[in-house]
Amino acid sequence: METAQDIVARIIEELDSVDEIDCPKHGKQKSSNGQCWACIRESIEKEKAEAAKQAALTARAALLSKSGIPRRFMHASFDNYCVDKTIKQQQRAYAIARHYAENYDDSMDIGRSIIMTGAVGTGKTHLAVAIAQSALARGKSVCFTSVQKLIRSITDTYSRDAEQREKDVFSAYRAVYLLILDEAGLQRGTENERNIITEVISDRYNDQKPTIITSNLPLERLKDYLTERAVDRLLHGGVLLEMTWDSYRRRGDL
CATH class of the missing domain: 1.10.287 (Helix Hairpins)
Structure with missing residues (x-):
């Protein structure tokens, strides 16, 4: 050139x-x-x-168009995330998430993951997408999906006329730079579902790829859906953000 x-x-x-x-x-x-x-x-x-x-x-x-990020959250960023200065826990969660995104060489690039738990409307998805925006800005691939959709994408390969093979779908989830799994714990919690989730998370853990999980369930209950093994791998060098403050939606911030 x-x-x-x-x-x-x-x-x-x-x-x-x-x-x-x-x-x-x-x-x-x-x-x-x-x-x-x-x-x-x-x-x-x-x-x-x-x-x-x-x-x-x-x-x-x-x-961004290929990421699966919902239209509602397409423009979610740290700059437009509403932080209540009277809620110390929220300030801490925001600071940790932003530090994680901005210091990617010591977080995402070495496969550190995040689990965000808390009631609906506390801004979990917003913060997760804000982190994703920093990855996209560096030209990194992002996949945003719900746990239910992830499981369905795997089980859809079980039929004889499936367009994709099971191993190819697993490979796709392993290959993406940042995987965001939204709404963990809404699935039925069957053994097959737990096996699927564990395999996806273990594959990414072994490849040092970051995964972000959001859930309305507290950590101990979340283990029933993700398995203790998967949660342990996510938190090995990773971060747990417990977001237990009141819903934005009830306060009218969203």
């Missing part, structure tokens, strides 16, 4: 004459056809920077 200096050099070779000019911005500079070489270089660098920025935005938009 040509640098700005390479491009300037090539343009200069194609110009008819080289003179000097007193550029208002750069002072005495070489010029061709009345154009300051430093100005030409700056213009090219600016155009390339804008093109790179636009390419990054386009790539992020593509990743």
Whole structure:
């Protein structure tokens, strides 16, 4: 790929004459056809920077559209998360989640996971998506799905006419950079469901891939649905955020 200096050099070779000019911005500079070489270089660098920025935005938009993040939460971020300064526990949860997202080399990149528990409307999904936004901004893949949908995507492969094979679906969940499993504990809690969840979480744990779990259940009850083994792996180097304050929705913050 040509640098700005390479491009300037090539343009200069194609110009008819080289003179000097007193550029208002750069002072005495070489010029061709009345154009300051430093100005030409700056213009090219600016155009390339804008093109790179636009390419990054386009790539992020593509990743976001494939992430499965619900439309309601598409714009969820740390900046628009409402923190009640009178609730210390909420301030702590927010600070930990933001630190986790911003210091990704010591969290997501080494597979540290998060379990968020608490009643409905406490902002679990919002914080999870805010973390996902930081991964997307770095060009990383994100998969947001409910535990029920994850289980269904696996059990759908059991039929003879299934379009996908079971191992391929497991591989897809293992490959994604950040996996967010929403609403854990709403499934029936059968042995097959627990086996599926344990396999997904264990695969990602072994590959050092971060997983975020949200649930309305307290941790001890959540173990009945995820299995103690899966929870242990999630919290090995991971974080438990217990979000027990009042619902945003009841307070009118959402």
